[in-house]
Amino acid sequence: xxxxxxxxxxxxxxxxxxxxxxxxxxxxxxxxxxxxxxxxxxxxxxxxxxxxxxxxxxxxxxxxxxxxxxxxxxxxxxxxxxxxxxxxxxxxxxxxxxxxxxxxxxxxxxxxxxxxxxxxx
Numbered sequence: 001x002x003x004x005x006x007x008x009x010x011x012x013x014x015x016x017x018x019x020x021x022x023x024x025x026x027x028x029x030x031x032x033x034x035x036x037x038x039x040x041x042x043x044x045x046x047x048x049x050x051x052x053x054x055x056x057x058x059x060x061x062x063x064x065x066x067x068x069x070x071x072x073x074x075x076x077x078x079x080x081x082x083x084x085x086x087x088x089x090x091x092x093x094x095x096x097x098x099x100x101x102x103x104x105x106x107x108x109x110x111x112x113x114x115x116x117x118x119x120x121x
Contacts, residue, residue: 001027026050029060033087037064045087059084072113074105 009023030048037043041063047054059080065071066079078101085094105113 031060032057035083035086043083043087057088059087070115070117072115074108074112078105 005025005027009021009025012023013021028050029044029046031044031046033045035043042061043064043066044060045057046060047057049058049060061067061080061083064079064083066076066083068076071079082094082097082101085097
């Protein structure tokens with residue numbers, strides 16, 4: 001795929017009679033599904049990431065609370081699994097998973113689900 005992209009940019013360079021070649025592009029991700037929340041906040045079901053192929057799709061998360069250190073660890077793990085279920089399974093599986101997570105969440109102590117913050121003085 002990359003040689004074809006390069007060829008098209010060379011053709012564009014010649015067609016535009018440009019002074020210097022400034023257009024370059026590389027393929028980053030091949031995914032079949034994605035959830036877009038905002039600019040630079042998305043979740044992908046990835047089959048190929050920068051030339052590395054996966055036999056089973058992996059989840060790529062950028063900018064979402066799943067990867068932020070300000071989100072409690074319990075919640076990060078559960079959000080990542082929920083994202084995987086949304087992208088790879090059906091609604092019934094997600095609903096069953098959410099019921100299970102809710103019961104686990106209600107049994108945890110406040111320290112386990114509180115936002116990790118520090119205090120000074």
